[in-house]
Amino acid sequence: MTTTPTHGADDVSxxxxxxxxxxxxxxGQKMAAVDSLSLTVPAGEMVIFVGPSGxxxxxxxxxxxxxxxxxxxxxxxxxxxxxxxxxxxxxRHIGYVIQGGSLFPHMTVATNIEIVPKLxxxxxxxxxxxxxxxLDLVGLEPDRYRxxxxxxxxGGQQQRVGVARGLAADPPVILMDEPxxxxxxxxxxxxxxxxxxIQRELHKTIVMVTHDIDEAIKLGDRVLIxxxxxxxxxxxxxxxxxxxxxxxxxDDFVGSGSALKQLTLSRVSEIELRHxxxxxxxxxxxxxxxxxxxxxxxxxxxxxxxRRPVAWRFLREVARRDTVLDGDREKLVTLDERAxxxxxxxxxxxSSYGGAIVCGRRDQYLGVADFESVTDxxxxxxxxxxxxxxxxxxxxxx
Amino acid sequence: xxxxxxxxxxxxxxDGFQHAYLVVLAVAAATVIAILLAMLVTKVPRLDSVANxxxxxxxxxxxxxLVGLLMPATGIGSTxxxxxxxxxxxxxxxxxxxxxxxxxxxxxxxxxxxMGMGEAAVMARVRLPLAWPVILAGIRVSLQMSMGIAxxxxxxxxxxxxxxxxxxxxxxxxxxxxxxxxxxxxxxxxLALLLDLLLVLxxxxxxxxxxxx
Ligand SMILES: Nc1ncnc2c1ncn2[C@@H]1O[C@H](COP(=O)(O)OP(=O)(O)O)[C@@H](O)[C@H]1O
Ligand SMILES: [Mg+2]
Numbered sequence: 240m241t242t243t244p245t246h247g248a249d250d251v252s253x254x255x256x257x258x259x260x261x262x263x264x265x266x267g268q269k270m271a272a273v274d275s276l277s278l279t280v281p282a283g284e285m286v287i288f289v290g291p292s293g294x295x296x297x298x299x300x301x302x303x304x305x306x307x308x309x310x311x312x313x314x315x316x317x318x319x320x321x322x323x324x325x326x327x328x329x330x331r332h333i334g335y336v337i338q339g340g341s342l343f344p345h346m347t348v349a350t351n352i353e354i355v356p357k358l359x360x361x362x363x364x365x366x367x368x369x370x371x372x373x374l375d376l377v378g379l380e381p382d383r384y385r386x387x388x389x390x391x392x393x394g395g396q397q398q399r400v401g402v403a404r405g406l407a408a409d410p411p412v413i414l415m416d417e418p419x420x421x422x423x424x425x426x427x428x429x430x431x432x433x434x435x436x437i438q439r440e441l442h443k444t445i446v447m448v449t450h451d452i453d454e455a456i457k458l459g460d461r462v463l464i465x466x467x468x469x470x471x472x473x474x475x476x477x478x479x480x481x482x483x484x485x486x487x488x489x490d491d492f493v494g495s496g497s498a499l500k501q502l503t504l505s506r507v508s509e510i511e512l513r514h515x516x517x518x519x520x521x522x523x524x525x526x527x528x529x530x531x532x533x534x535x536x537x538x539x540x541x542x543x544x545x546r547r548p549v550a551w552r553f554l555r556e557v558a559r560r561d562t563v564l565d566g567d568r569e570k571l572v573t574l575d576e577r578a579x580x581x582x583x584x585x586x587x588x589x590s591s592y593g594g595a596i597v598c599g600r601r602d603q604y605l606g607v608a609d610f611e612s613v614t615d616x617x618x619x620x621x622x623x624x625x626x627x628x629x630x631x632x633x634x635x636x637x
Numbered sequence: 638x639x640x641x642x643x644x645x646x647x648x649x650x651x652d653g654f655q656h657a658y659l660v661v662l663a664v665a666a667a668t669v670i671a672i673l674l675a676m677l678v679t680k681v682p683r684l685d686s687v688a689n690x691x692x693x694x695x696x697x698x699x700x701x702x703l704v705g706l707l708m709p710a711t712g713i714g715s716t717x718x719x720x721x722x723x724x725x726x727x728x729x730x731x732x733x734x735x736x737x738x739x740x741x742x743x744x745x746x747x748x749x750x751x752m753g754m755g756e757a758a759v760m761a762r763v764r765l766p767l768a769w770p771v772i773l774a775g776i777r778v779s780l781q782m783s784m785g786i787a788x789x790x791x792x793x794x795x796x797x798x799x800x801x802x803x804x805x806x807x808x809x810x811x812x813x814x815x816x817x818x819x820x821x822x823x824x825x826x827x828l829a830l831l832l833d834l835l836l837v838l839x840x841x842x843x844x845x846x847x848x849x850x
Contacts (some may be wrong), residue, residue, distance in 0.1 A: 304751060306750060306751055330752060330753035337753060341745055345766045404752075
């Protein structure tokens with residue numbers, strides 16, 4: 240590892256957000272866009288605002304960094320009323336990530352990320368170091384991507400830089416508005432997993448807006464389901480929202496197949512991983528193949544010197560070269576251990592190796608998930624889950 | 638005609654330089670004025686139609702008419718020439734600058750504000766660099782146009798190649814009439830091409846690689 244994380248796994252660097260009877264009425268509209276919203280986002284948690292289009296999610300989010308001024312009500316960050324702070328100063332301490340990353344096309348990746356640290360007057364050396372650390376964190380090699388322009392990046396890479404930019408000055412609070420709305424499903428799932436990985440490391444207070452209930456259930460420590468006018472339909476853990484929807488609106492919104500959605504609640508980290516033979520980039524192919532054959536494996540998972548997976552190859556492909564070659568990490572689809580079993584099944588179905596490579600913190604290789612490991616896990620939790628749901632539904636109020 | 642040029646080459650070069658100098662100076666001043674005005678229009682969108690109307694009407698005022706209007710105030714000489722060229726030069730740049738500055742995607746502006754950039758920073762670091770290629774296109778049009786306007790300004794004894802054209806016109810039928818008119822006209826055309834080339838180069842150097850076409 241060339242960088243050290245800023246925070247240990249158990250540090251909470253986020254602060255609490257509190258909305259107190261917040262109202263937003265746009266001029267010339269009869270109905271308030273947000274009508275008396277009160278809620279608390281605990282420090283260090285990721286809360287997802289979800290609801291149908293036009294229900295006031297974006298409005299609620301933008302009131303937290305004062306891009307929109309509430310008509311009435313109070314918002315407190317870490318106990319402090321935000322209306323008492325200068326808007327620009329406040330925003331420099333709140334990360335803001337929007338759809339597509341919305342990078343400035345005339346600035347390089349590094350310059351985009353540097354914006355807030357520069358506004359805060361950090362010195363040059365510290366900023367340069369921070370940029371590299373962040374690129375590393377979001378899985379982009381600093382040397383390769385630092386000086387590129389946004390148009391030289393794929394949609395997913397742009398969104399990663401957008402996340403890095405939001406994290407740049409290490410703000411305690413991060414706001415995200417449909418950050419993964421503009422990318423294809425496979426990339427979206429990877430970005431979601433990466434965000435979970437980053438959050439596991441940093442423990443920021445994150446508020447994210449989405450209209451995708453599956454994304455909300457997957458990412459949220461808690462999920463806020465909003466109804467027209469920014470009224471709360473339910474604010475609870477994903478488990479409880481699935482098991483005990485508060486009303487018909489939530490029931491409809493969560494939709495059918497909630498048994499299948501339970502797959503969204505189990506993480507890859509909960510299942511037993513396989514450990515097929517691995518090889519390191521640069522080692523003699525013959526030795527690696529011998530190891531694989533001894534173990535009865537037909538393929539090799541290739542890791543780089545930092546134990547990050549770079550490729551998955553059949554033995555005959557490896558045999559064509561004397562040494563094990565590097566691969567394009569961008570092209571290898573891997574699963575974060577925090578990914579859901581739902582995502583895992585998706586990836587496995589698309590894989591010609593009948594499995595999915597699982598990574599932990601900072602892309603560290605953990606093992607391989609296959610269908611058998613998923614069904615095994617589902618079978619063991621099936622009974623327990625059934626009992627749990629019965630018990631949860633018994634509880635009158637969450 | 639060759640003899641005509643060889644005989645007077647020093648004078649022609651000097652006048653050519655004066656012509657270019659007047660135009661470059663006037664266009665530079667016009668660029669600053671136009672960008673400042675466009676920033677104002679961007680900040681107060683209601684001024685938008687006023688700016689559009691001004692640049693539309695301004696361009697229809699004949700050059701001679703403006704020279705005539707200015708003469709009582711600023712007299713005969715290079716000041717009048719400069720003001721006259723600068724006036725016309727401002728119009729196309731203003732139009733492009735307004736379109737360019739306002740054309741920046743709202744989501745980028747919001748993103749900038751959301752990160753805590755103040756209004757001035759948003760203008761200097763986001764709007765202006767993104768609008769720059771459009772503004773440059775305006776400056777190129779303006780420069781070409783100004784070459785011709787500067788020639789007309791020679792009527793009030795402004796510096797440059799315009800005086801050759803007027804001399805030629807004044808002695809029609811005379812020995813060197815055609816030479817004068819031709820040298821004046823060709824000189825203006827050649828200078829215009831050279832300056833345009835220079836501007837393209839400056840444009841390449843000042844436009845971010847991330848938005849260059
Ligand atoms: N700037 C605005 N001016 C007037 N009405 C707005 C504005 N922004 C949003 N609205 C209205 O407020 C409501 C909530 O919008 P929004 O918060 O963007 O919803 P969501 O993000 O949940 O789709 C919608 O009815 C929308 O039309
Ligand atoms: Mg929205």
